[in-house]
Amino acid sequence: MDFYATESSSQDTGMIQMTTDHFYSQFQTIDGYIVIDHRKDHFSMEEATSNISFYAEIQESPEGGWICTLNAIKAAENKNVSSTKKYESYYMILLDAKPSLENLLSNLSGNSKVSVSQPEQKDNHEDERHTDIEILAGTWAGEEFIDKILILRSGKGVIIYKNGAIMNVSVSIDGSSVHIIQTGRSNASYFPELPRAAALKNAASAPPVEWNLVLTAGGSLEGSKQTLIQNGNSPSEVKKGTVNVVWQRRK
Structure with missing residues (x-):
């Protein structure tokens, strides 16, 4: 697969680049595909190869939110599919990336066209299940x-x-x-505390990173994080360990 730069007129270039990189990394976790990096290049039909070509389009909506279109083209077979969704939040694009990309590839192999779709509406039962999580909703930092x-x-x-x-x-x-x-597969970049060689060696077999936290009276989240840590003084040996963490809500 040839992976190309995102098309966007947004001034928030940092977010656009972050999303492009996220799409790229998500494709790398899908079995059966080798991803060729063309993130510095814009897609051109004239230069398309026999590979699948992918690029995204992300624009700010006049009504608020973001409109994201995913495009997959197989020029040699005259096949192309696109999928467009509107998201209330930019971060929802990140959360929806993996299933959206998998759906796009599935439809390309079936030679079908995905029409413009809207975000899924939550039913009342889902709202009831997650009512308590509303107190945590927002942006946090601390590590x-x-x-x-x-x-x-x-x-x-x-x-x-x-x-x-x-x-x-x-x-x-x-x-x-x-x-x-x-959720999803690990990659070495989830373990920046480790020497890079150790992270690369152990990421594929690493258990999911997890946090067990307590919401304090002061509003912070405090507790422990289970992740890979260095095993003694060896730069390449790691083990599952626990570290203390404190998260504060960002204003």
Whole structure:
């Protein structure tokens, strides 16, 4: 697959680049595809190869929110599909990335066209299930290698690392206890505390990163994080360990 730059007129170039990188990393986790990096190039039909070509279009909606279109083209077979969705929040694009990309490829192989679709509406039962999580919804920060943590009312979340990696997580709450766990495959960038060689060696077999936190009276989230840590003084040996963390809500 040839992966091309995102087309956008938005001035928020940092978010556009972050989303482009996230799409790229998500494609790398889909079995059966080798992704060729053309993120510095814009797609041109004249230069299309026999590979699948992919690029996204992201624009700000005049009514608020974002409009994201995913495009997959197989020029040699005269096949192309596109899928357009409107998102209330930019971070919802990140959360929806993996299933949207998988759906796009599935429709390309079936030679079908995906029409413009709207975000799924939550039913009343879903709202009831996640009422307690509303108190956590918002943006958090607090770890040395993490830029921000976004928790959504749906019980999903996104952790954005300072190295550019993006981790999807699920969030559950029981009273004042909060459990957050990684969803999807691990990659080495989820372990910036480790030497790079050790992270690359162990990421594929790593258990999901998870946090067990307590919502304090002061409004912070405090507790422990289970992740890979260095095993003694060896730069290449790691083990599953626990570190203490404190998250503060960003205003």
